[in-house]
Amino acid sequence: MSEGETTTVLITGAAGQIGYALAPMVCAGAATGRSTKIALRLLDVSFAAQALEGVKMELRDAAFDLVESVECFTDADEACANVDVAIMVGGFPRKSGMERKDVLGKNVAIYKAQAAALASKAKRDVKIVVVANPANTNAKILAKFAPSIPKTNITCLTRLDHNRALAQLSERSGKPTREVKNTIIWGNHSSTQYPDVNHATIGGKPARDVVGDDAYLDGNFVDVVRKRGAAIIEARKLSSALSAASSVCDHVYDWIYGTKEGEWTSMGVVSDGSYGIPEGLVYSFPVTCTGGKWQIVQGLNIDERSRKLMDESAQELTEEFAVAEECLAESA
Numbered sequence: 645m646s647e648g649e650t651t652t653v654l655i656t657g658a659a660g661q662i663g664y665a666l667a668p669m670v671c672a673g674a675a676t677g678r679s680t681k682i683a684l685r686l687l688d689v690s691f692a693a694q695a696l697e698g699v700k701m702e703l704r705d706a707a708f709d710l711v712e713s714v715e716c717f718t719d720a721d722e723a724c725a726n727v728d729v730a731i732m733v734g735g736f737p738r739k740s741g742m743e744r745k746d747v748l749g750k751n752v753a754i755y756k757a758q759a760a761a762l763a764s765k766a767k768r769d770v771k772i773v774v775v776a777n778p779a780n781t782n783a784k785i786l787a788k789f790a791p792s793i794p795k796t797n798i799t800c801l802t803r804l805d806h807n808r809a810l811a812q813l814s815e816r817s818g819k820p821t822r823e824v825k826n827t828i829i830w831g832n833h834s835s836t837q838y839p840d841v842n843h844a845t846i847g848g849k850p851a852r853d854v855v856g857d858d859a860y861l862d863g864n865f866v867d868v869v870r871k872r873g874a875a876i877i878e879a880r881k882l883s884s885a886l887s888a889a890s891s892v893c894d895h896v897y898d899w900i901y902g903t904k905e906g907e908w909t910s911m912g913v914v915s916d917g918s919y920g921i922p923e924g925l926v927y928s929f930p931v932t933c934t935g936g937k938w939q940i941v942q943g944l945n946i947d948e949r950s951r952k953l954m955d956e957s958a959q960e961l962t963e964e965f966a967v968a969e970e971c972l973a974e975s976a
Contacts, residue, residue: 650681650712654727654766656758657734658686658716659695661882662775666733666889667699671708674893676729676900684714687723688734720761727766731892732758732786735776748781748964749971755782756972759789768793771936773895774800775888779833780912780926781964787914787926796937799899800912802837802928804884804891805829808872809839812865813846817854823847828930829869829910830950831957832964837928838953839869843944862949903933908941919946919954925961
């Protein structure tokens with residue numbers, strides 16, 4: 645993938661809120677580059693087919709220079725054909741009265757089927773980012789049932805949490821977000837995630853020194869980042885579709901074109917055992933990207949408090965996947 649080529653991008657759940665916000669950003673080049681032509685594929689369930697056609701009509705009417713084609717699908721096998729980038733927004737949301745196992749059971753079935761479609765139809769080097777919650781576990785299910793796709797090509801979105809952390813430090817310090825670097829989101833995209841500022845800088849200085857309030861950084865800062873999605877739902881009465889879409893584009897763009905020198909981002913990736921995180925978990929780490937590949941940042945000092953919070957999120961992910969495995973066994 646490089647600037648000037650045509651890239652085939654798949655968005656699943658494309659008739660939903662995030663899909664509607666994401667599709668025009670992708671068409672404008674925010675994910676794959678401002679001079680990369682785009683063949684866009686939109687996938688959703690059959691009852692959303694009419695709404696999906698409406699999204700297609702709007703995208704065509706916007707007359708994006710980069711867009712070669714926009715196609716709508718309700719069949720995953722057809723939608724996944726020759727895909728370069730797959731953005732997996734579609735999933736089964738938790739509804740009132742549903743237990744966690746019920747939600748996991750629905751998503752296990754969805755991601756098992758889509759894994760098969762991607763493995764058989766997409767390009768061998770397809771880059772996949774799972775957005776639908778529970779994102780980490782959905783990504784692990786996808787990896788399990790698409791063994792022909794390199795596990796390094798399957799990720800989940802924690803860039804939204806990373807960007808939220810940058811924004812909170814920006815507001816607290818009075819500095820623009822471009823001056824805030826190297827926050828970290830460790831763990832699950834859930835309320836156990838650990839937003840870590842111990843290695844962050846603001847204007848080139850340690851973030852803790854600039855903010856000068858450890859009680860805030862260890863307390864309210866963490867809570868705000870963890871609960872930001874719920875706060876936005878309370879304010880908007882709708883989910884954080886705009887910021888999620890923007891963060892997806894950031895995730896894909898940095899993965900393809902690389903992170904800036906001396907900077908890292910946060911991505912949910914399959915653990916190789918780094919920092920004592922169990923191998924195979926899809927866990928958010930600090931990563932740098934070069935040449936279309938990501939690498940976990942190594943050698944960071946982890947204090948006792950951080951170790952405890954990182955392990956708590958890993959434990960939640962281990963338990964969550966165990967429940968998903970039960971769902972798989974019951975559906976077999």
